[in-house]
Amino acid sequence: MKPYEGYMLDLDGTVYRGKEPIPEAIAFIHQLKEAGLPYLFITNNSSATPEEVSLKLQAFNVPAEPAQIWTTALAAAAYVKAGPAPHTAYIIGETGLLQAMEEAGVEYTEENPAYVVMGIDRSITYEKLAKAALAVRNGAAFISTNSDKALPTERGFLPGNGALTSVVQTATGQDPVFIGKPEQVIIEQALYILGTPLEKTVLIGDNYDTDILAGIRTGMDTIHVQTGITSLEEIEQKPVLPSYSIQSMADWTLMKNSGEKSSKK
């Protein structure tokens, strides 16, 4: 257990399960806050705004300001804004994505956009998919917030953004740039925001195929918690293991670097 200086935490399966908080994780986040260690919540969810996510977390008694939430919506907006101008985009998505794009200064347009950005949209229509397909065939850069195939809900697994994105992918023959975990884009942005060095930052998550893989690809240490999707048995089958796999964050003793001061956000 190394004295990490920066912490990235996944949300669903790590801090809560649907509408149920995970007390061990919440206690650990309070320790982080008390120790003055910087932490950031990283979520593949693009539908909610940071304000909405922070309110949900606060309702679970998790200390979380909007500035500590990094969604794929914010990540996709930052990615487009960092790309070549003009920053015009045809956007399929919900409030979180539309707001993130607007706040980043990306102009929404249906006419000849430079980018097509897709996030989960539970009001998807054929016309929206058609516009996206035409724009991508017309040369727009194709961005998708995340490749999640299915969304766990109370009704069962519903189509995720990766499934909706596959319509435009199949219709155009073009693969999008995915921004969310397990891609590195969102993690590299998060490292920059945390301001801690790669080797002193750790990523905590329950899902090997998104969270842990994103950390491994970025070259970070990772903590797998057995509170969500991926079981310990499944972890043991993987060719590259997380740095740690623990039952819950109650099994983690927070160590502070004794030799030097922890960096602060």
Place this chain on the structure above:
Amino acid sequence: MKPYEGYMLDLDGTVYRGKEPIPEAIAFIHQLKEAGLPYLFITNNSSATPEEVSLKLQAFNVPAEPAQIWTTALAAAAYVKAGPAPHTAYIIGETGLLQAMEEAGVEYTEENPAYVVMGIDRSITYEKLAKAALAVRNGAAFISTNSDKALPTERGFLPGNGALTSVVQTATGQDPVFIGKPEQVIIEQALYILGTPLEKTVLIGDNYDTDILAGIRTGMDTIHVQTGITSLEEIEQKPVLPSYSIQSMADWTLMKNSGEKSSKK
């Protein structure tokens, strides 16, 4: 040029291009009718009813009764009806598919269907896709009328049924049974309807990847017409060639079998 006894014809790119008739093909179909040779139009379109397709063809002066139209909607309905009971299905599609299923005696249900059938639906919603994904995960047999990735329209290439189907495919990890060309299902049904022997039946189409491949897979002779999607140059790159490739049906001389009477429908 063999004296075939039965003829299958593709529609778009073969008999017409969008709203434009192809005169050489239409003249050939009149020859078929005058010679008393049975012919059937085979289309991957599941949205229109046979009555609608026949009216469109008649407007182009093509002799075509509804009974001479075999759509993927009819083919999918026949496939479900031939499968194990109960013949209950959750159906995503337009009038052609809904009517074909009802007329075949397949019962539409959203509750615990034995089959999920997907055809192009330009009124697609997230809720429809969610219901399909839940039913497939729950064990329903997954059928899709056709795998066409993109639909040529006046606006450009819009998402085809294969693209919409990929949502449920991606969300569930289950591949559907595709019914339309290039699969054999629809062609084998069409052979049965024509009532002519495989070796004396020919399939005429413009699209190598759907029409010609379907004929090749079924073991039939095929005539590629250079009036639509696939060019002669593209044909020459293919590992398995059609039996013939001609500029248009004007290059085809209809021969009648002199030794025996042609079978009639």
